Amino acid sequence: MLKDFPTVPETKPPTSRSLTARLLATVSSGLGLLPHSVAWFLVALILFFVTAPFIEELDYGRYIDAGLLSVVLLAAVFAVGGRRQTLMLAIALVVPVILSSWFRHFKEGEWTYRVFVAFFILFIAFVVHQFFRFVLRSPRVNSEVLCAAVSIYLLMALLWGSAYTMVARLNPGAFSGVPAANEPLHGFAALYFSMITLTTVGYGDIAPVSGPARMLAMLEAVSGTMYLAVLIARLVAIHTTNSASNEPNK
Secondary structure (H helix, E strand, O other), rough: OOOOOOOOOOOOOOOOHHHHHHHHHHHOOOOOOOOOOHHHHHHHHHHHHHHHHHHOOOHHHHHHHHHHHHHHHHHHHHHHOOOOOOHHHHHHHHHHHHHHHHHHHHHOOOHHHEEEEEHHHHHHHHHHHHHHHHHHHOOOOOHHHHHHHHHOOOOOOHHHHHHHHHHHHHOOOOEEOOOOHOOOOOHHHHHHHHHHHHHOOOOOOEOOHHHHHHHHHHHHHHHHHHHHHHHHHHHHHHHHHHHHOOOOOO
């Protein structure tokens, strides 16, 4: 007498939606979406800083600058997208930045530039928050932690520079000593002033004049000093804890 064999259920071909779900499910619980994502972001950020003054002088420099900025922003998404929720939020924040970055070059106007700066500040603040939380919660000091720590410092200069740009747009006389090509303060001149303020160098060639501009410069100088103090204390604490746990019991 023949026995009835169990029927094998038919398998449906994977849909694009299921493939997307599987991809998101494989996202690691680390900081970056891919291995060395933070390191690659740091490299892209440094290249953006170094090439900024040279690209600014080219005829089509603003389009090249927008392209490089888009690369840096996408690299930032990969650098912080190690978790599904963080990845989705980063994508939602970066899309308006990239779109407004390109749109302001084809539709020049005061409001388009302000919208871009506002979205840019929001996204950079989000990335800084993710990096800073990762550094504080990391149980050990490795290359990823060090790259994240350096990236925070450079992003702080970029963040404050964008804030100066917004202030200069609202009040063109907020800063003195700004080169004619960068009036009101924007572009590499804003990044330069932000970096020398963050490092408390202060050459004095560009100076804040209005009250809001001076307040921002003061906060940036304090935040830069406090960040280095907190970072050094945290790295030393992590190293001391790991050294103590690795010592054999006597």
